[in-house]
Amino acid sequence: MSAEVGFRPEPFPVAARTALADAQLRRNLGKATTTIRAKRAQVVGELDDWEALREAGRALKERVLRHLDDYLEQLEESVTQAGGHVHWARDAAEANRIVAEIVTGHGEREVVKVKSLTTDETGLNEALAAAGVSAWETDLAELIVQLGRDASSHILVPAIHKSRAEIRELFLRTLDVDELTDEPTELAGAARAHLRRKFLSARVGVSGVNFALADSGTVCVVESEGNGRMCVTLPDVLVSVMGIEKVVPTWRDLEVFLQLLPRSSTGERMNPYTSFWTGVADGDGPQEFHLVLLDNGRTDVLADRIGRQTLNCIRCSACLNVCPVYERTGGHAYRSVYPGPIGAILTPQLQGIDRAGSLPFASTLCGACYEVCPVKIDIPEVLVHLRARVVEHAAGTRPVPGPEALSMRALGWVFADRRRYEAAQRAARAGSVTISRHGRIRRLPGPLAAWTEGRDAPTVARQSFRQWWAARGGAR
Amino acid sequence: MRVSLFITCFNDTLFPDTGRAVVTLLERLGHTVDFPLEQTCCGQMHFNTGYQREVVPLVRRFVDTFADSEAVVTPSGSCAGMVRDHYGRMAEVAGDAGLAEAVARLSPRVQELSELLVDTLGVVDVGAYYPHRVTYHPTCHSLRALHVGDKPLRLLRAVRGIDLVELPAASECCGFGGTFALKNADTSTAILSDKLRHVLDTRAEVLTAGDNSCLMHIGGALSRQRTGVRTAHLAEILAATES
Amino acid sequence: MLARVRAALRDVPPDEAPKDVPVERGYRTRDDAPPGELIDRFAERVEEYEARVLRVDADQVAAAVATACAARGARRLVIPHDLPAEWRPDGVELVADRVGAPLDHATLDGLDGALTGCALGIAETGTIVLDSGAGQGRRVISLLPDYHLCVVGADRVVGSVPEAVAALADAVAAGRPLTWISGPSATSDIELDRVEGVHGPRTLEVLLVG
Numbered sequence: 001m002s003a004e005v006g007f008r009p010e011p012f013p014v015a016a017r018t019a020l021a022d023a024q025l026r027r028n029l030g031k032a033t034t035t036i037r038a039k040r041a042q043v044v045g046e047l048d049d050w051e052a053l054r055e056a057g058r059a060l061k062e063r064v065l066r067h068l069d070d071y072l073e074q075l076e077e078s079v080t081q082a083g084g085h086v087h088w089a090r091d092a093a094e095a096n097r098i099v100a101e102i103v104t105g106h107g108e109r110e111v112v113k114v115k116s117l118t119t120d121e122t123g124l125n126e127a128l129a130a131a132g133v134s135a136w137e138t139d140l141a142e143l144i145v146q147l148g149r150d151a152s153s154h155i156l157v158p159a160i161h162k163s164r165a166e167i168r169e170l171f172l173r174t175l176d177v178d179e180l181t182d183e184p185t186e187l188a189g190a191a192r193a194h195l196r197r198k199f200l201s202a203r204v205g206v207s208g209v210n211f212a213l214a215d216s217g218t219v220c221v222v223e224s225e226g227n228g229r230m231c232v233t234l235p236d237v238l239v240s241v242m243g244i245e246k247v248v249p250t251w252r253d254l255e256v257f258l259q260l261l262p263r264s265s266t267g268e269r270m271n272p273y274t275s276f277w278t279g280v281a282d283g284d285g286p287q288e289f290h291l292v293l294l295d296n297g298r299t300d301v302l303a304d305r306i307g308r309q310t311l312n313c314i315r316c317s318a319c320l321n322v323c324p325v326y327e328r329t330g331g332h333a334y335r336s337v338y339p340g341p342i343g344a345i346l347t348p349q350l351q352g353i354d355r356a357g358s359l360p361f362a363s364t365l366c367g368a369c370y371e372v373c374p375v376k377i378d379i380p381e382v383l384v385h386l387r388a389r390v391v392e393h394a395a396g397t398r399p400v401p402g403p404e405a406l407s408m409r410a411l412g413w414v415f416a417d418r419r420r421y422e423a424a425q426r427a428a429r430a431g432s433v434t435i436s437r438h439g440r441i442r443r444l445p446g447p448l449a450a451w452t453e454g455r456d457a458p459t460v461a462r463q464s465f466r467q468w469w470a471a472r473g474g475a476r
Numbered sequence: 477m478r479v480s481l482f483i484t485c486f487n488d489t490l491f492p493d494t495g496r497a498v499v500t501l502l503e504r505l506g507h508t509v510d511f512p513l514e515q516t517c518c519g520q521m522h523f524n525t526g527y528q529r530e531v532v533p534l535v536r537r538f539v540d541t542f543a544d545s546e547a548v549v550t551p552s553g554s555c556a557g558m559v560r561d562h563y564g565r566m567a568e569v570a571g572d573a574g575l576a577e578a579v580a581r582l583s584p585r586v587q588e589l590s591e592l593l594v595d596t597l598g599v600v601d602v603g604a605y606y607p608h609r610v611t612y613h614p615t616c617h618s619l620r621a622l623h624v625g626d627k628p629l630r631l632l633r634a635v636r637g638i639d640l641v642e643l644p645a646a647s648e649c650c651g652f653g654g655t656f657a658l659k660n661a662d663t664s665t666a667i668l669s670d671k672l673r674h675v676l677d678t679r680a681e682v683l684t685a686g687d688n689s690c691l692m693h694i695g696g697a698l699s700r701q702r703t704g705v706r707t708a709h710l711a712e713i714l715a716a717t718e719s
Numbered sequence: 720m721l722a723r724v725r726a727a728l729r730d731v732p733p734d735e736a737p738k739d740v741p742v743e744r745g746y747r748t749r750d751d752a753p754p755g756e757l758i759d760r761f762a763e764r765v766e767e768y769e770a771r772v773l774r775v776d777a778d779q780v781a782a783a784v785a786t787a788c789a790a791r792g793a794r795r796l797v798i799p800h801d802l803p804a805e806w807r808p809d810g811v812e813l814v815a816d817r818v819g820a821p822l823d824h825a826t827l828d829g830l831d832g833a834l835t836g837c838a839l840g841i842a843e844t845g846t847i848v849l850d851s852g853a854g855q856g857r858r859v860i861s862l863l864p865d866y867h868l869c870v871v872g873a874d875r876v877v878g879s880v881p882e883a884v885a886a887l888a889d890a891v892a893a894g895r896p897l898t899w900i901s902g903p904s905a906t907s908d909i910e911l912d913r914v915e916g917v918h919g920p921r922t923l924e925v926l927l928v929g
Contacts, residue, residue: 013660020662028910035911052745063740066731069724082894088720140917141908157908164909184909188917195918200824216891226862226904226919233858234824244724249737251891255881256746258899262844269764270844270901273919275858278894283818284857285896295720303727324649328666362660364653364667365524367620384562387526408522412530415485415517416537425489440699450661454668455696458490465488465495466513475510476503 009335011358016333025161029330032160033321039267040318040372046269047259056256058376061312064247065302071214071247072293078217082279084289089241095294096127099206099239102290103133106237108204112195114223114231115139116208117155117315118241118294120337121350124206135206136198138227140191147174153331153339155317156265161330195227205235205286209242210314211257212291215250218278219291222261224271232275238286244293245302245311257314260374264316297350306385310345312375317342319369319379325362334359341369345382353386353393360386403447425464432460477597478508480545482538482586484555485517491688494551497715498589501602502549504715514541520558523566525655532570535563539578547596548586551711553618553686556588561621588618588686589711590627600630605718607637611680612710613671613694615687616649628686628710635713644674652693672697675705683707748885750843750878757842761876762927764845768902769915770923780870781808783926784834791922793831793866797822799856802834806854806870816860827859832866833920838890838897840876841883846901847871847925848883850890858896867920869900873929 009015019025044050064071076086089095099119103111111128113119113135125135125146137146141159145152148170152158159167168182175194180186207228211220219240221228232238248254262271280289301307320326320340331339336347336356344363348356360383369379394402401409414424435441441457443449451457463471479502483495499509519534538559542548550556560583567576593599612632618624632640651657651667671694675683683698685691688709695707750757762772775783785808788796795812807813814830816822836854837847847869849855854870861867877883890897904919915921 013662016660016663020666026666032911049746052743056742056744056746059740059742063737063742066728066735066740067737069721069728070737072721072724090720090723138918139908140906144908157911159908160911162909164912167909184912184914187909188906188914192917196828199918200828213891216894218891224904225906225917227917229858229862229898230918233862244720251888252884255748255884256744258884259746259880266907268901270841270846270899272768272900272902272905274897274899276891276897276899278891278896281851281894281896283821284851285859293720295723299720299723299727302724303729305730324651324667325660325663328663360526361656362663364616364649364651364656364664366616366649366653368616368647368649371620384524384526387524388528389526391526391528404525405527408525408527408530412522412527412533415519416533418514418516421485421516428489442700447658450658451696453661454665454700455693456699457696458692460489461492463492465483465492466511468492468496469499469511469513475508 009355012333012362013358015335016329019330019333020328025330026328028161028163029327032154032157033327036267036321040264040321043263043267043269047263053256053259054374054376057260057374058312060248060253060256061375064249065245065308065311068244068247068302071249072244074214075212075217075247078215079279079291082217084217084279084291087290087292089292089294089296091296092122095122095241095292095296096124098292099124099241100128100131100133102237102239103128103204104131106204108133110134110136110198110202111204111206112136112138112198112202112231112235113206114208114221114228115142116206116241117337118208118243119206120152122241122294122296124241136195136202138195138198138231140188140225143191143195144170147171151332152337154320155315155339161332199230199234203235204237204239205231207231207238207240209240209246210261211248211254212242212246213249213251213254214247216278218251218276220254221275222271223273224266226273229273229275232277233285235286237288237290239290239292241292241294244295244298261314261316264318264372264374301346301349304349307345307349307382309377310342310349310382312377313342313346314375316374318372318374322368322372324364324366324368334362341379342377345379345386348386353389357390357393360390422466425460429460429462478510478546479592480542480548481509481511482515482518482542482548482550482555483511484550484552487551487688490692491709494688494709494711497709497711498549498551501711501715505597505599505602507597512541518555518558519566520555521654523558523562528566528569531566535566535570535579536575538563539575539582542582543578545585547592549589549592550586551589551686551709552688553588553615553622553624554689556586557617557621559583559586588622588624590624590631590686591622593631594627601634602631602714604635604714604716605637606635606713606716608682609639609641609680610682610684610713611641611643611675611678612646613643613650613675613683613685613690614646615685615690618686619647624686631710631714632684638713641678641680643678650690650694652690654689657693668693668697672701676703680705684710684713686710746881747879748881750882752878754876757878758873758876758927761840761842761845764842765847765902765925768845770902770925772925772927774927777929778805780806780926780928784808784868785810787868787924788832791866795830796832796834796868797827797830797860797864798834799854799860802836802854806834816856821857822860824859824863827863830864832868833861833864834868834870835861836870837875839883839886840871841880842876843879844901846883846899848887849898849900850887851895851897852890858898861898862919865920866922866924868924868926870926870928873927
């Protein structure tokens with residue numbers, strides 16, 4: 001995945017076209033999102049205190065974010081005390097440089113990696129490659145994406161867009177295997193054999209972080225396959241990269257998040273493996289531990305009082321699975337490591353409104369994402385807030401207002417006065433008469449034409465409600 | 477009870493039958509309806525599209541227009557949601573404490589039709605007769621912003637002669653989303669096509685909802701594809717009688 | 720960077736302390752179901768992850784280990800050096816991982832399985848927790864072999880996640896690594912078909928004692 005710097009990605013409506021035109025992909029996505037959605041609904045329904053857990057999760061995140069400076073300082077101190085090293089990275093380049101220096105400083109040319117969105121965000125693999133270090137993705141889906149020189153399309157299941165036949169073909173081409181069927185068990189077995197060699201030989205492991213406890217310095221990685229356990233246990237040196245918002249005050253607070261995350265994410269009561277380590281444990285696991293704290297735009301998100309809640313996110317991906325837009329377009333259309341509703345609010349805030357300004361509009365505001373969010377991020381609220389920032393940004397940078405801004409301004413002027421409003425109704429009626437046939441409109445003019453590509457439009461009523469009201473003489 | 481009708485600009489101009497139905501229904505139930513003529517638009521489209529500066533005057537207008545109303549009813553889940561959920565924030569943006577106070581006083585009195593009927597007027601059987609096969613789409617804002625729950629369905633179940641059939645995957649969005657349908661027309665159409673399939677699977681004659689905007693969206697495709705399925709706002713079904 | 724964080728938080732009053740941000744813990748913090756019910760639920764939920772649960776009496780552990788190993792042809796198991804003597808069967812080669820003389824990764828990779836105890840089990844989620852305490856050994860021993868046989872005392876089964884978190888607080892404070900295990904290694908990365916066993920042990924068996 002690219003480091004996403006230096007170019008402006010194509011806007012969402014354009015990027016979405018490829019996926020929308022691919023019927024097979026849409027079927028895959030539909031099946032996947034429907035399946036996870038049902039599993040989540042079932043395990044969430046099992047807990048009668050789910051809403052209380054969500055509220056506690058939200059409140060804990062609010063506490064952390066409002067006092068993030070305190071918690072980060074505390075975390076640094078406790079990790080250091082436990083024998084770890086803490087590094088601060090202002091941006092992606094700095095984080096990548098820190099990791100590369102640790103690896104090359106040990107004279108190593110290879111690292112094993114456990115799936116980490118944060119290092120995808122920084123483009124760590126490419127940066128390591130440039131420093132002469134090969135980074136092996138060890139999560140099955142990430143391996144598929146990496147071997148295929150592809151991009152992730154889902155936070156939890158990055159290769160959701162690939163069929164088993166495509167994966168078989170990819171493995172035959174890139175792994176050291178002669179025969180392989182397209183049975184998932186056999187495909188997973190091939191990946192196991194391939195990566196076992198890497199696990200046993202790699203001296204440096206790289207991971208992300210799900211939670212880091214300020215009070216004890218304990219770091220937590222949540223996973224399913226066991227590749228995470230391998231990466232955080234087998235190598236001599238472990239480097240973990242975390243966004244600064246991942247800090248949690250105390251061990252006890254995990255009683256909330258360890259219930260919220262697996263049920264929201266994979267729809268399981270608990271994910272297969274969760275690893276916790278505190279600095280360096282004598283004789284057990286890596287004897288050198290580095291924790292890289294990454295900003296990379298997060299303090300900008302933090303500074304926005306409405307946008308701040310975006311940093312509550314625990315990367316469960318429940319919002320993707322319920323989103324009507326994501327279900328049709330898949331992840332690639334978002335042109336970011338973070339797709340779906342959370343991506344639509346996080347990406348523009350991290351990368352800047354000018355680079356990802358189409359994303360806040362890639363939503364119907366249906367609210368399904370907010371309903372399932374385990375940490376109660378009001379995604380529609382943030383979307384609308386960011387839309388306003390996009391509009392302001394355009395107003396501040398364009399020499400003259402665009403057609404949308406002009407029509408919105410004109411409509412605002414019309415609605416601000418009853419007589420203008422009534423005159424506009426009459427004008428709309430007159431316009432509507434000229435283009436309608438048999439009581440419906442099959443083609444609208446101008447920017448409204450997009451509507452009538454797949455739908456008829458209603459005609460403006462002969463008599464508006466208020467005309468009828470006046471005609472009948474008002475209240476009775 | 478005296479109920480002030482907020483018709484919404486959309487219904488006023490495009491779907492006046494819905495407004496007439498609300499009046500008919502409430503008067504039949506023995507209530508008085510008034511219609512303050514100064515009302516125009518709640519500002520939802522501007523708000524959702526990012527033009528917050530244009531929204532503030534509309535918030536003021538709404539608050540002034542309905543300040544003295546005992547109860548305000550609107551046949552639109554999303555417009556009711558706009559007033560109840562977002563007017564406070566708009567008053568904050570305007571930096572106007574007086575407006576914020578007025579909003580806080582008024583917005584709890586603003587209800588979507590099914591809320592007014594079930595919660596405030598305490599009626600489920602409104603004496604309607606509608607001998608048709610009907611399916612109900614619970615629009616996103618009714619469901620997830622207003623939390624109307626099963627109120628519309630309870631009202632529909634009490635209608636005589638109705639053959640009410642469940643819509644599969646009912647809670648999923650129809651893909652309208654206001655200006656979303658224009659800005660992301662391809663995605664909107666893709667979402668719509670699944671909703672359409674579900675509607676057709678019910679073999680209903682009539683699709684109903686508490687919001688004409690979603691009905692216009694789904695209905696536009698039902699009409700384009702000549703499916704023969706009609707749309708009717710919830711108010712129109714509840715207003716219908718045998719004679 | 721801390722300066723940037725502080726600048727971003729200008730709206731937070733300077734005299735506000737973290738605990739001034741209210742956190743309502745309205746969720747359940749314990750499950751008051753009778754122990755027998757919790758133990759049944761634990762067994763049931765572990766099995767839902769496609770792990771096998773065998774219920775045995777305290778004096779039957781070694782025999783059950785031998786039977787389980789025979790059933791899958793496992794001949795050499797790694798054990799932590801302090802595994803209780805009464806769990807060790809005859810007829811199975813037990814290779815102890817010792818402090819000061821740890822087994823190397825290649826050796827562990829070549830063994831047929833691992834036999835360990837655990838800190839506790841969670842009924843609600845069917846989870847086994849290893850906290851590097853007695854009878855559990857280093858994290859790696861239950862990771863590299865393809866088979867993990869874990870002995871869980873019925874008296875160690877707690878009801879809910881909050882109870883487990885409370886019980887593990889001392890281990891965390893002492894800096895001990897923890898591993899929470901819920902079923903065998905698994906993936907659903909290929910067309911969402913669940914496959915048991917990718918990198919971790921592909922088979923997990925639990926001896927539920929007492």
